[in-house]
Amino acid sequence: MDNYNKDKINEIADLNLESKIDEGKIIESVEKILAAVGENPNRQGLRNTPARVARAYSEMLDGYRTDPIKLLNGAIFDVAYDEMVIVRDIEFYSLCEHHMLPFIGRAHVAYLPKGKVIGLSKIPRIVDMFARRLQVQERMTRKIADLIQELLNPYGVAVVVEALHLCSMMRGVKKHDARMTTSAMLGAFRSSMATRQEFLDNISRGSTPLRF
Numbered sequence: 001m002d003n004y005n006k007d008k009i010n011e012i013a014d015l016n017l018e019s020k021i022d023e024g025k026i027i028e029s030v031e032k033i034l035a036a037v038g039e040n041p042n043r044q045g046l047r048n049t050p051a052r053v054a055r056a057y058s059e060m061l062d063g064y065r066t067d068p069i070k071l072l073n074g075a076i077f078d079v080a081y082d083e084m085v086i087v088r089d090i091e092f093y094s095l096c097e098h099h100m101l102p103f104i105g106r107a108h109v110a111y112l113p114k115g116k117v118i119g120l121s122k123i124p125r126i127v128d129m130f131a132r133r134l135q136v137q138e139r140m141t142r143k144i145a146d147l148i149q150e151l152l153n154p155y156g157v158a159v160v161v162e163a164l165h166l167c168s169m170m171r172g173v174k175k176h177d178a179r180m181t182t183s184a185m186l187g188a189f190r191s192s193m194a195t196r197q198e199f200l201d202n203i204s205r206g207s208t209p210l211r212f
């Protein structure tokens with residue numbers, strides 16, 4: 001990976017590799033929240049809740065500390081293949097940055113290689129890296145596309161993300177607003193309607209609506 005523009009990759013990845021989750025502070029804060037909502041933090045069922053929440057956040061928000069260059073090391077290959085590569089139905093779980101509630105769904109990713117391909121298992125890991133943060137769906141969609149564009153320099157990248165937002169569903173806003181679709185189309189997927197359509201036809205084939 002020596003010939004990659006690491007600064008550009010790190011800028012897109014928006015990392016904070018040196019940061020550490022302060023679990024002690026989360027524990028204190030959750031104790032305060034429990035008291036603030038009128039709970040008794042000492043009752044049996046809640047006694048270990050602050051520590052559990054701290055561990056859960058550590059895991060759910062580790063995307064800032066996932067170095068994409070390490071993640072991808074050795075998984076980008078020179079290949080003379082120029083047909084569309086599509087990975088669809090990538091499950092992801094993220095937290096909306098406005099309410100810290102989950103939004104969950106699936107991502108569909110495609111690119112048109114220009115001499116380079118990426119190991120298939122790596123694309124879901126890129127999605128995860130951006131999902132495991134405080135996010136907005138639009139930014140996550142765009143970042144996945146930008147990172148793949150930067151890594152592979154393909155003829156084009158397309159990303160479609162469909163998700164259900166619990167902050168809308170649980171808070172009694174109209175339920176049909178809870179489902180959102182976002183997309184990012186770069187290069188040939190933007191300039192060629194036929195290319196874009198081939199991708200959209202593929203991801204809609206046999207797909208089932210998102211639901212819980």
Ligand SMILES: [Zn+2]
Pocket residue numbers: 096097098099100101165167168
């Ligand atoms: Zn929200």
